[in-house]
Amino acid sequence: MNILLRGRDIPDLHKLDVYLKHGGYEGLKKALSMKPAEVIELVKASGLRGRGGAGFPTGLKWSFIPQNEPVKYVTVNCDESETGTFKDREIIETNPHQLIEGALICAYAIQATAVYIYLRGEFWDQGHALDGYIEEARKAGLVFDNIAGSGWSCPVYTHLGAGAYICGEETALLESLEGKMGQPRVRPPFPANKGGGLYGEPTVINNVETLTNVPWIMVQGAEEYKKIGTEQSAGTKIFCVSGHVEKPGNYELPLGITMRELLYTHAGGIRGGKQIKAILPSGGSGPIMRVNGNDDAILDTKLSYEDMAKAGSILGSASIIVMDEDTDIAWVATKAIQFFKHESCGKCTPCREGTYWLEKVCERIMANEAQLSDIDLVSNIAKNMQGMTLCALGDFAANPIIHTVKLFPEDFKKHIAQPSAPAVKKAAQPAPAGD
Amino acid sequence: MALTEKYGELIQKTFAKYPDKRSAVMPMLHLAQQEYGWVSPEGIQEVAEICEMDPTQVKSIAGFYTMYSESPKGKYWLQVCTDLACALGGADKFYEDLKAELGVEDGGTTEDGLFTVEHVMCLAACDKAPMLQCNFHFEEKLDMEKMRKRLAEWRAEAAKAK
Numbered sequence: 001m002n003i004l005l006r007g008r009d010i011p012d013l014h015k016l017d018v019y020l021k022h023g024g025y026e027g028l029k030k031a032l033s034m035k036p037a038e039v040i041e042l043v044k045a046s047g048l049r050g051r052g053g054a055g056f057p058t059g060l061k062w063s064f065i066p067q068n069e070p071v072k073y074v075t076v077n078c079d080e081s082e083t084g085t086f087k088d089r090e091i092i093e094t095n096p097h098q099l100i101e102g103a104l105i106c107a108y109a110i111q112a113t114a115v116y117i118y119l120r121g122e123f124w125d126q127g128h129a130l131d132g133y134i135e136e137a138r139k140a141g142l143v144f145d146n147i148a149g150s151g152w153s154c155p156v157y158t159h160l161g162a163g164a165y166i167c168g169e170e171t172a173l174l175e176s177l178e179g180k181m182g183q184p185r186v187r188p189p190f191p192a193n194k195g196g197g198l199y200g201e202p203t204v205i206n207n208v209e210t211l212t213n214v215p216w217i218m219v220q221g222a223e224e225y226k227k228i229g230t231e232q233s234a235g236t237k238i239f240c241v242s243g244h245v246e247k248p249g250n251y252e253l254p255l256g257i258t259m260r261e262l263l264y265t266h267a268g269g270i271r272g273g274k275q276i277k278a279i280l281p282s283g284g285s286g287p288i289m290r291v292n293g294n295d296d297a298i299l300d301t302k303l304s305y306e307d308m309a310k311a312g313s314i315l316g317s318a319s320i321i322v323m324d325e326d327t328d329i330a331w332v333a334t335k336a337i338q339f340f341k342h343e344s345c346g347k348c349t350p351c352r353e354g355t356y357w358l359e360k361v362c363e364r365i366m367a368n369e370a371q372l373s374d375i376d377l378v379s380n381i382a383k384n385m386q387g388m389t390l391c392a393l394g395d396f397a398a399n400p401i402i403h404t405v406k407l408f409p410e411d412f413k414k415h416i417a418q419p420s421a422p423a424v425k426k427a428a429q430p431a432p433a434g435d
Numbered sequence: 436m437a438l439t440e441k442y443g444e445l446i447q448k449t450f451a452k453y454p455d456k457r458s459a460v461m462p463m464l465h466l467a468q469q470e471y472g473w474v475s476p477e478g479i480q481e482v483a484e485i486c487e488m489d490p491t492q493v494k495s496i497a498g499f500y501t502m503y504s505e506s507p508k509g510k511y512w513l514q515v516c517t518d519l520a521c522a523l524g525g526a527d528k529f530y531e532d533l534k535a536e537l538g539v540e541d542g543g544t545t546e547d548g549l550f551t552v553e554h555v556m557c558l559a560a561c562d563k564a565p566m567l568q569c570n571f572h573f574e575e576k577l578d579m580e581k582m583r584k585r586l587a588e589w590r591a592e593a594a595k596a597k
Binding site for chain 1: 452454455457458459460461462464465486488495496499500501502503518519520522523524555556557558559560561562563564568571572573
């Protein structure tokens with residue numbers, strides 16, 4: 001069932017008249033007929049959790065905003081930059097009004113002054129298109145002044161970033177919106193508190209996918225939403241499947257379906273009839289899962305926040321990168337660390353220096369020029385980054401090393417045990433643009 | 436102050452979005468880059484004056500974000516994603532072939548000044564690998580045959596513009 005990717009079923013859903021014909025902005029109108037606190041209670045009762053990766057209960061997040069502050073903000077995180085993630089892009093391309101509507105419901109619930117939609121700069125075309133959709137809604141009286149005749153007003157603006165993964169981290173995003181380098185802030189104060197949010201005002205920061213659920217919840221009710229998914233993971237989720245599958249793409253499915261069903265029933269199975277070797281279930285940043293072929297019971301793991309945690313990984317943003325039996329996991333780890341080295345903002349020493357050295361040693365391993373002790377060295381560097389940085393990027397960067405070395409030691413050792421083997425073509429390339 | 440003269444209305448509209456002029460620095464840097472083809476020292480100076488900031492601060496922001504180019508680029512700025520998910524879909528080989536086709540190294544510009552080629556991190560199109568962005572517009576599900584066709588189209592477009 002599609003709540004979020006309804007644009008696949010309804011042609012031209014991005015146009016306001018089509019969206020209105022299919023129940024568009026009814027959720028907002030319902031919210032406007034309720035008290036703000038009631039809206040928060042409804043979202044709380046639905047069990048909706050943040051889809052950006054952390055899975056924090058959405059209604060609870062909204063309830064942290066102090067009611068007596070005169071200026072408050074909603075910031076929509078559309079920085080979508082995690083390797084393997086491409087869901088928010090499809091939402092803003094095919095169902096943009098549902099996002100705008102969801103953001104406005106949130107704004108009403110916390111009585112916000114304005115909504116800012118922060119898009120990664122590479123969503124240049126999508127960002128400009130979104131400006132057009134907002135303008136369409138404004139002309140129809142659904143955003144900015146006296147929304148739907150309710151007397152309540154709230155502007156919605158877009159803001160384009162300029163190429164920085166770190167701006168998906170919520171406090172770095174706020175810095176970027178304020179016209180600064182996107183570097184994470186020290187917490188507390190948290191964004192929901194006075195002094196911690198955008199321009200120092202209490203701020204809710206929600207992912208695109210999270211907010212796009214909200215209009216459906218308003219119309220259908222919390223109980224209907226809870227019927228989808230598992231007890232602790234309500235609703236549907238967009239799974240971004242990429243890598244060695246026959247049919248990569250976005251799949252919106254109820255939370256709690258198994259990895260096997262996702263990959264084999266929906267994504268067409270492993271490309272070329274090969275065996276599966278590994279899965280990165282949350283892009284480059286989550287712990288890798290070892291899969292010993294297509295019959296491995298680990299593929300029966302349910303895709304929910306709780307079951308993925310039990311399996312030793314995370315659901316995160318559900319950016320599922322699949323690797324077949326021919327994949328060299330040392331190469332995967334090198335690719336991942338090249339990403340994080342490039343994207344480290346440089347503020348915290350363990351992350352800035354750690355990613356630099358991890359990249360160097362991983363590239364040495366890939367060049368078959370490393371010693372056996374270098375494998376311990378990378379694990380050691382990575383462990384010294386964990387929990388030592390202001391934001392999660394330091395942990396994210398450590399994950400691909402720690403878990404690949406632990407689960408696939410043979411893939412690293414083969415670069416050392418056979419010094420006479422022909423050097424594997426380097427995954428290493430010169431630093432990417434802008435480094 | 437070419438930008439303020441030419442884009443006065445747009446600049447005021449941008450300021451109106453934020454409670455603070457400094458928040459306009461990123462949109463203004465995008466504007467300067469569009470106008471001059473890159474974020475030139477003159478562009479930095481102009482943006483600093485528009486946003487009432489120190490030019491050094493503006494330069495630090497231009498340096499932090501990868502989409503601001505601090506050197507002139509070719510008319511077509513091709514940024515190929517070679518990050519993990521795309522690499523599993525053959526992006527590394529595609530990138531090598533593209534560089535060979537154009538006779539340039541990573542980050543290089545063709546002699547005719549038409550194409551700059553570089554590799555970048557994830558662009559959120561992993562299901563459509565190999566892919567690139569050309570002047571921030573996505574080109575997806577590429578192979579070299581498709582790419583040669585696009586290159587020819589861009590060359591024809593550039594010749595026409597002359």
